[in-house]
Amino acid sequence: MKIAVIYNHLEIDDSDVINIFGMPNKERYNPKTVEKVATALEKGGHNVRVLKGNMHIIESLQHFMPKVVRGERPGMVFNMAYGIQGQSRYTHIPAMLEMVGIPYVGSGPDGHTIALDKVLSKMLFQRNDIPTPLFWIFSRADEDCTDVQYPVIVKPKMEAVSFGLRVVDNEKDLKEAVDFIIKEFNQQALVESFIPGREFAVGLIGNSPDLEVLPIVEIDLCGDPNAIQSIDDKMKQPRGKICPPELSKETTDSINKLAIRAFNALGLHDFARVDIRMDQNGDFYLLEINSMASLGMTGTYVHSAKVKGYTYTSLVNRMVDVAAFRYFGDSFIQNDIDVAKPGKKKSEPLHFRIRSYIRSQLSTIQDYLEQMVAINTNVNNVEGLNTLGNWISTRFNHLGFHRQAYPQSEVGNVLYFSNHLKEHNNVLILGHLDTKYDFDTYIPFHEERGRIIGSGVAESKGGIAIILGAIQALRFTRSIKNARCGILLTTDDTLGGRFSKKLISEIAQKSKCVINTKYGDIKGGIVTSCAGTREYQILLSNIKSRKINQEPKDIISFVTKKVTAWQKLSSEEKGILVKVVKLNAWATEGISSDHASVTIFVRFNEKNKSKEIDRQIIKIAEKDAANAFHVQIKRSFRRLPVQESSESLKLFENIKGIADQLEVRIQPMQRNTSSDICHVPEHIPALDGFGPIGGDTHSPNEYIIRDSLIDRSALLAMIIYKSSKFTFEDKQS
Structure with missing residues (x-):
């Protein structure tokens, strides 16, 4: 199952929100805990992404x-985002997920709203005859407090993890505590009888x-009935747990049962932690419910689960199971990681x-x-291309690959x-080092909203990063040894493979299949x-005569008519x-010739159209040129x-099985640009679009x-690993 783990950064970034408005949230998960949850889900067989819970989350999930x-197959969100700012912050991510129709682990917006609002929750407890302190x-701070029965504990109305807790036993301290809560947390103060x-x-x-109750955890108050568990206790020196x-x-x-x-009573889902106090008479008082119980390693929830027999991995995956059962009526999870017998x-x-x-190595x-x-690897920048080539060669050498260079001038x-x-x-595996970007068009590397x-991140260099990532993963898992893999990186893709096409053809001829690593389609399209x-x-130039009163042909109007004729050759059908991608023309006084230069780009989907298009372009260029113009044509x-072949479709089907296992969406597509797979012999299966x-x-x-x-x-790693088992025979009906 695809699972997105959503969390909040420790600090609010400018890209997280439109404005910083309202009370910033003080509650955050440690990034190490987020990573631990993601790792646990991956061990449970899920395809995991870790995403920031900010204003771009819907786009990221899309x-x-x-x-x-x-x-x-449905996916799910594992919500670890407490919210960035404002009111009812626990509800922010669940509410957005409800809107776009994505299932998630944990309570809904209504349950979180009530649980986070301690006053609302206490009112519901009272209505359901659940004992809770006055x-x-x-x-x-200056409100009348004469009816307050001391001692009392003062806390924010809508905070968790013991923020702002203070026990007081007189009016002066009460007013100071209330004043602190209102100013520090920008919300009402809840004053509650201390038990x-x-x-x-x-x-x-x-x-x-089927609600499972984990073993009860007692907070070790060291025998002091008046002690509490403060925020410092939880964050810095957690109290002992019994x-x-x-x-x-x-x-x-x-x-x-309580x-x-x-x-x-609060209508919660999937998991929670309930805090209860027992007085010296043995009476119980329910303090509050945390609808987003902490999954930190020092928290009571994880501690209790371990006593019950859960590992961290099995606990996290169990949470996904119960949510999936709630949504779909049956668990999608096949968790056998932790059911093995001890020692096996x-x-x-x-x-x-x-x-x-790979996810751990993403950075x-x-x-x-x-x-x-x-x-800079502009196709004409030989020094830059060879610099990148040497950089890549060093990395492939460390990965145990042999290198062969084919010098070019x-x-x-x-x-x-x-x-x-x-x-x-x-x-x-095919890739290329060159790009069209020169120094004046170069775009530096930067990130925006995921x-x-x-320059070249999609067309070429992203594909090389994919190759490196795949080979590193195979080497780490010791799975590369029996995979006979060749990697060819060219330097003239921008020129249509003018110098490398023969080499591509020769090496492809000795390969079972060919994969190119240009960018992938946003919908998962594989070319x-x-x-x-x-x-x-x-190139056009007119012929000027020395004879008086004999005007030369106007090259500007001449070339303009031809441009119109060339463009009319286009046919969507x-x-x-x-x-026409480039047009220069200039005229001079005297007998020097006038000149024009036209660059034409042609794209066509059928091989048999190539000669006909070539003939028509030349015919238009030479028309009416005799005795008036010189015409020079450079191809x-x-x-x-x-064109889609049975061999390429069989290769796609082999890879589709791998993609389904990885829960990576792919589908066949036609691309209106060319690539080096054009130089692969027709009988060799070849596909493109395996870059990012x-x-x-x-x-x-x-x-x-x-x-x-x-x-x-x-995906590429698994293709390399399984390529020896690919079959291209027709399936028996």
Whole structure:
């Protein structure tokens, strides 16, 4: 199952909110705890993303979550976001998830609202005959407090984790405490009768009628019935925990029943922690319910679960189970990680370990990408291309790959890496180092709202980062040894593979299948067919006569008519695009010739259209030119289109099985740009689009989705691992 773990950063960032308005939330999870939850979910077999719970969360979820309306398996959110600011902060993420239709672990907005508002919850406790201490509400420190019965405990009306707690036994201290709460927390102060005695925490997991009560935890007050557990105790020096405490079976049952009644009275879901005080007469008083019980390692909830026999992994996955059962009527989880007998540790499936490793290395993969973007690799910058090539070679050498360089004079050296000495590859991975960006069009690496932007991040360098991430994961899991993999990185993709196309063809001929790593489509599209392209440069000059009164032909009007004629060759129905991408013309006085230069880009989807388009472009160029104009035609790079074949579809089906296992969405697509798979022999299965999800290539906004580095690296790693078992025979009907 796809699970997004949502949390809040320790500090509010400018990109988190539109304005900083209202009371900032003081409650945050330690990032290490968030990571621990994510790791536990991955061990449970889930595809996990960790996302910030800010104003961009819906956009982030849109890129990751399955589309159930399309028949995809549902995903879920594991909500660890306490809210950024303002009122009823526990409700913010659940309310947004309700709006967009994403299931989540934990209580809904209504349950959180009541549980967080201590006054509302106490009113409901009273209505349901659940004992709770007497209480008073103060909006100002100078309000009449003559009816208050001391000692009392003063706390914020809508805070958790013991923020602002203070026990007082006189009017002067009460007014000071109320004044502090109102000013510090910008909310009313709740004044509650203080109950001397013992304090207990009861963890709950599940939903009625199958609500599981975890062992009761007693807070060790060191024998002082007037002691409390302050925020410093919880955060800095947690008090000792007694689990199970010394209680009779009758008392234990009474506390458990009280906790269940309170949970149901507030309409909570999935998990919570109930705080109860018992006075010296053995009477119980329910203090409050935390509808987002802490999953920190020092908290009572996790401590109690461990006493019950849960590991951290099994506890977190159990929480997902009960939420999935509540939503779907049956658990989607197949958790067998912790059911193994003691001493018999079950190994996790390879794809779990690969994805978990890649997610843990995401910052490293991102650093690699940033370093690559910092190197200018315009196709004409030979020094920059070779600098990047040497940087990549060092990393592949550390990963145990052999390097072979193919020197080039006009572009950078083409590089080939392999992890074996056999003649044939199970899979050939293609990528390229060059970009169209020059020094004046270069865009530096930067992040915006979960996107990475920079020159070449989608078109080329993101794909190389994916390759590095995949190989590192395979090496870490010791799964690379038997995977015969070749990696070919070219330096002339911008020129249509002018110098490398023969080499691509030769190495592909010795490979079982070919995978190219240009950017992936935002909807998960994998390129099974792509357009062919060709470029022409047409030079025109007029012929001026020395004869008096004989005016030369006007080159400006002449070339303008031709541009119009060329553009008319475009046909959406036939899949043909003819576009003039550059036009220069200049006229001079005297007998010197006037000149024009036209660059034409052609895109076509069918191979048989290539010669016809070529003939028509030349015909238009030469028309009416005799005795008046010189015409020179230069054909630049050409790539023939790749049409969808049975071989490529069979390769796609092999990979689709892997993607389904990883819960990575892919679907076949036609791309209206060309790539190096155009140079792969027709009988060799070849697909493109295995780089990170992205778009807006060759523009200042070229981007990739940051988190897609995880899915695409894991997918490529599993493709390499399983490539030896790929079959391309027709299935028996």
